[in-house]
Amino acid sequence: MENKPKITIVKIGGNIIDNEEILNGFLKDFAALKEAKILIHGGGKTATKIAEKLNLKPLFSNGRRITDKAMLDVTVMTYSGLINKQIVAKLQALKTNSIGFSGADGNAILSEKRTNSEVDFGFVGDVISVNKSLISTLLLQNITPVFSAITHDGNGQLLNTNADTIASEIAIALSETFDINLIYCFEKKGVLADSEDDDSVIETLNFEKYQSLKAEKAIHSGMLPKLENCFKSIENGVQNISIGNQNILKDSTIYTKIKL
Amino acid sequence: MENKPKITIVKIGGNIIDNEEILNGFLKDFAALKEAKILIHGGGKTATKIAEKLNLKPLFSNGRRITDKAMLDVTVMTYSGLINKQIVAKLQALKTNSIGFSGADGNAILSEKRTNSEVDFGFVGDVISVNKSLISTLLLQNITPVFSAITHDGNGQLLNTNADTIASEIAIALSETFDINLIYCFEKKGVLADSEDDDSVIETLNFEKYQSLKAEKAIHSGMLPKLENCFKSIENGVQNISIGNQNILKDSTIYTKIKL
Numbered sequence: 001m002e003n004k005p006k007i008t009i010v011k012i013g014g015n016i017i018d019n020e021e022i023l024n025g026f027l028k029d030f031a032a033l034k035e036a037k038i039l040i041h042g043g044g045k046t047a048t049k050i051a052e053k054l055n056l057k058p059l060f061s062n063g064r065r066i067t068d069k070a071m072l073d074v075t076v077m078t079y080s081g082l083i084n085k086q087i088v089a090k091l092q093a094l095k096t097n098s099i100g101f102s103g104a105d106g107n108a109i110l111s112e113k114r115t116n117s118e119v120d121f122g123f124v125g126d127v128i129s130v131n132k133s134l135i136s137t138l139l140l141q142n143i144t145p146v147f148s149a150i151t152h153d154g155n156g157q158l159l160n161t162n163a164d165t166i167a168s169e170i171a172i173a174l175s176e177t178f179d180i181n182l183i184y185c186f187e188k189k190g191v192l193a194d195s196e197d198d199d200s201v202i203e204t205l206n207f208e209k210y211q212s213l214k215a216e217k218a219i220h221s222g223m224l225p226k227l228e229n230c231f232k233s234i235e236n237g238v239q240n241i242s243i244g245n246q247n248i249l250k251d252s253t254i255y256t257k258i259k260l
Numbered sequence: 261m262e263n264k265p266k267i268t269i270v271k272i273g274g275n276i277i278d279n280e281e282i283l284n285g286f287l288k289d290f291a292a293l294k295e296a297k298i299l300i301h302g303g304g305k306t307a308t309k310i311a312e313k314l315n316l317k318p319l320f321s322n323g324r325r326i327t328d329k330a331m332l333d334v335t336v337m338t339y340s341g342l343i344n345k346q347i348v349a350k351l352q353a354l355k356t357n358s359i360g361f362s363g364a365d366g367n368a369i370l371s372e373k374r375t376n377s378e379v380d381f382g383f384v385g386d387v388i389s390v391n392k393s394l395i396s397t398l399l400l401q402n403i404t405p406v407f408s409a410i411t412h413d414g415n416g417q418l419l420n421t422n423a424d425t426i427a428s429e430i431a432i433a434l435s436e437t438f439d440i441n442l443i444y445c446f447e448k449k450g451v452l453a454d455s456e457d458d459d460s461v462i463e464t465l466n467f468e469k470y471q472s473l474k475a476e477k478a479i480h481s482g483m484l485p486k487l488e489n490c491f492k493s494i495e496n497g498v499q500n501i502s503i504g505n506q507n508i509l510k511d512s513t514i515y516t517k518i519k520l
Binding site for chain 2: 050053054055073076077078079080081082084085086088089090092093097098099100101102104105106107143150152154155156157158
């Protein structure tokens with residue numbers, strides 16, 4: 001039995017980012033984790049709000065944002081600028097030494113522009129590789145990397161990238177070296193058996209159960225890509241995966257545990 | 261005679277940042293430098309343009325921006341987000357491994373909110389300390405730090421900070437360990453004897469000559485704080501200081517050399 005060092009990787013969603021009180025509470029729990037850790041965040045509703053104020057019309061296709069040049073600039077500003085630096089400053093105040101990253105910084109996450117799609121998603125990147133060596137070095141130096149959902153193509157182009165996927169790809173890349181606890185935080189207490197009932201949390205979800213709930217359409221829309229990322233991660237060596245709300249790092253919180 | 265490793269620290273101003281062709285040309289020269297290097301940038305006119313589009317009215321007092329909360333958010337987005345990440349992505353494409361920093365990242369630059377002024381500058385920070393150990397470690401690992409002009413107060417507050425001052429403070433902090441070449445790039449070929457004549461570059465400027473040109477008002481406005489930073493740096497151990505335009509890294513370019 002190997003004995004790999006433990007790390008916790010947490011992806012936080014819009015409900016946490018958009019509410020400063022919730023964000024502060026979550027970051028306090030996150031900073032209190034004793035093991036090495038990584039935080040990944042999207043942009044919540046902030047990018048959409050800023051785009052509206054700039055009179056840009058955000059376009060969506062099947063619930064995914066279409067990123068034209070103007071919208072890419074807004075996501076880079078919002079994710080890698082405003083939100084990332086606010087989180088890093090808050091973590092410093094909590095005595096957690098952190099460095100904010102886009103995928104371009106230190107060539108941390110290389111991606112390629114999505115082209116194999118019937119829809120033109122614009123400046124959207126799919127992850128090609130994660131710089132394991134850089135991230136491992138930071139973790140060993142007791143530095144917490146904070147990733148925004150922006151990557152680059154190695155030729156000078158920044159690309160908007162799904163934050164759930166970034167969390168999953170980082171977890172997979174580091175799973176050879178570390179025993180990983182991957183946590184997705186969003187607005188619900190976990191995966192719900194009945195999406196209308198917030199207390200119908202499925203405490204353990206394996207792939208078979210997931211497939212049957214998907215067939216019944218009990219699990220649908222935004223939950224599907226999130227769970228696809230989870231099962232991809234667990235099939236690729238990530239030991240522990242959980243889905244819950246901003247209280248998931250507290251003891252005795254109910255959440256969903258993903259199993260093979 | 262000590263033999264310290266050489267590093268080059270370059271601060272680029274608005275004329276370089278605001279023009280993609282000039283920026284690309286400058287970054288090519290910068291990436292070609294063989295020694296370890298650091299880049300510092302402000303925000304050019306981009307922050308002002310974005311603030312205008314957001315219907316914020318930028319306020320100035322004696323040529324200095326007054327940074328209210330909304331304007332702070334715009335500077336963080338623009339400097340640490342859009343501009344910083346675009347520069348880092350371009351440097352990666354030029355095979356210069358770089359990491360973008362605000363002062364909050366890695367606690368790189370700690371500052372305090374300016375309070376000892378008759379004018380309320382808002383969320384403006386004066387540098388207290390530079391994390392020499394972090395920057396030295398990066399340079400030894402062949403990583404080029406790219407600093408935006410945003411710092412933090414250690415209590416979770418981001419602060420807008422003058423980019424010339426950041427360059428000067430980083431140079432002073434590293435001067436014990438490194439032989440420093442500090443370069444300020446702006447829109448002119450150097451310090452001009454006659455501000456109306458772009459070819460009247462003073463090739464060597466010492467403190468005595470500076471004082472007399474200042475008394476004659478041949479040197480005025482924005483050039484004064486820039487030169488104050490230069491003389492502060494050279495008095496505090498920074499070996500070489502130059503002021504010039506985007507071509508300063510090319511051979512046979514005319515520029516101003518600062519001497520004690």
